[in-house]
Amino acid sequence: MSDERPPDFAMARAVEILAGIYERQRRIAEAPPPPLDKVVTIFNETIALDVTKTTRKGVEQALGIAFAYPVGGWHTYCVRSAENAAREFVSLFYSHGELVSAELYWPKVERAPALEPRPLRFRFVPGEITLGMQLAALPEGFTRIPVPPELGSYADIFEARYPGGVSYAMGNKGVIERLALYALRERASPTAKG
Numbered sequence: 777m778s779d780e781r782p783p784d785f786a787m788a789r790a791v792e793i794l795a796g797i798y799e800r801q802r803r804i805a806e807a808p809p810p811p812l813d814k815v816v817t818i819f820n821e822t823i824a825l826d827v828t829k830t831t832r833k834g835v836e837q838a839l840g841i842a843f844a845y846p847v848g849g850w851h852t853y854c855v856r857s858a859e860n861a862a863r864e865f866v867s868l869f870y871s872h873g874e875l876v877s878a879e880l881y882w883p884k885v886e887r888a889p890a891l892e893p894r895p896l897r898f899r900f901v902p903g904e905i906t907l908g909m910q911l912a913a914l915p916e917g918f919t920r921i922p923v924p925p926e927l928g929s930y931a932d933i934f935e936a937r938y939p940g941g942v943s944y945a946m947g948n949k950g951v952i953e954r955l956a957l958y959a960l961r962e963r964a965s966p967t968a969k970g
Contacts, residue, residue, distance in 0.1 A: 810917075811917075811936075811937040811938050811939065812902075812917045812936055812937065812938040813938070813939075814902055814938060815828050815938055815939065815940065815941065816900055816901070816902070816903075816936065816938055816941065816943040816957060817900070817901050817957070818866065818878045818879075818880050818898050818899070818900060818955060818957060819898065819899055819900070819901040820855075820896050820897060820898045820899075822838045822839065822896065823835060823838040823839065824901070825866070825868065825875060825878040825898075825957070826875070826957075827875050827876055827877065827878060827940065827941045827957045827958060827959035828939070828940035828941055828959065830874075830875040830878075831870075831873055831874055831875065832851075832868075832870045832873045832874070832875065833873065835851075835868060835875065839853055839894075842868065843889060843891055845865075845867070845888070845889055846867070846888075849869055850867050850868070850869055851867070851868045851869070851870070852865050852866065852867045852868070852889075852891075853865070853866045853868075853891075853894065853896075854866075854889075854891035854892065854893045854894065855893055855894050855895075855896040855897070855898060856893035856894070856895060856896075857896070857897035857898070857906065857907075858897070862882055862907075863882070863883065863891075863893045864880060864881065864882060864893075864898070864907055865879075865880070865881055865882075865883050865888070865891075866878070866879070866880050866898055867879045867881070874959075875959070876958065876959040877956070877957065877958050877959070878956070878957045879954060879955065879956040879957075880898050880899075880907060880954070880955045880956075881907070881953060881954035881955070881956075882907060882953050882954070884929060884953075899955075900943065900945070900955050902915070903915045905945060905952065905955065906952070907952055907953060907954075907955065908951060908952065909951070909952045910950055910951060910952070911932055911934060911945060911947050911950050911951065911952055912950060914934055914945055917936045918934040918935065918936045918943075918945060919934060919935060919936070920932065920933070920934055921933050921934070921935045927946065929948075930946040930947060930948060930953065930954065931947070931948045931949070932946065932947050932948070932950070933945070933946045934946075937960075940959060940960055941957055941958060941959050941960055942957070942958050942960060943955070943956065943957050943958075944956045944957075944958075
C-alpha cells in the first residue's frame with residue numbers, strides 16, 4: 777500500500793462531479809410546478825373575471841361603470857363579502873377592451889376612496905381562495921416566489937401559471953391580502969397601488 781496522494785487532476789474532477797450533482801439538484805428544487813390545466817378566475821356569481829376572455833363591455837354590463845382608482849387606466853369596484861367584513865377592492869385593467877389584469881385586495885392606504893361596498897363575494901376559482909385565508913391553504917400548483925422590491929408591502933407571494941395567464945396570492949403573517957391575475961399575452965401593470 778502506498779501513501780501517495782491522488783494526483784491533483786483527480787481531486788479537481790471529483791469536486792467538478794460533486795458541484796454538478798449539487799447544481800442539478802438545486803435546479804430541480806427551484807423548478808416551478810407545472811402550469812395548472814384550468815384558467816384561474818376572480819369569480820362571483822354575477823361574472824367570472826378571466827384574463828383570457830373577459831371584456832370591458834361584459835364587466836360593465838354585469839357590474840356597471842367603475843371608479844377610476846388607484847391611477848388612470850384602472851377601473852375599481854368596492855365589494856364586501858359578508859356583513860361586518862372589511863371592504864375589498866376589485867381593480868381591473870383593460871387593453872383594447874380586453875381584461876388583462878384583475879386584482880382583489882384590501883385597500884392599504886388612507887387615500888383609498890370611500891366607495892360604498894356592494895354585497896358581492898369574489899374569490900379565486902378553482903380553489904375557492906378568498907382574502908383572509910391562510911396562505912398555507914393554497915392548492916397544489918402555487919409556488920412561493922421571491923418578493924420584488926416594488927411589492928415590499930407583502931412578505932409572501934405565491935404564483936401559479938395557467939394557459940394564457942398567471943395568478944398570484946400575496947399576504948403577510950400567513951394571511952392572503954391580495955389576489956391577482958395577469959394575462960400573459962401582454963405585460964400588465966405589476967400591481968395596482970392601493
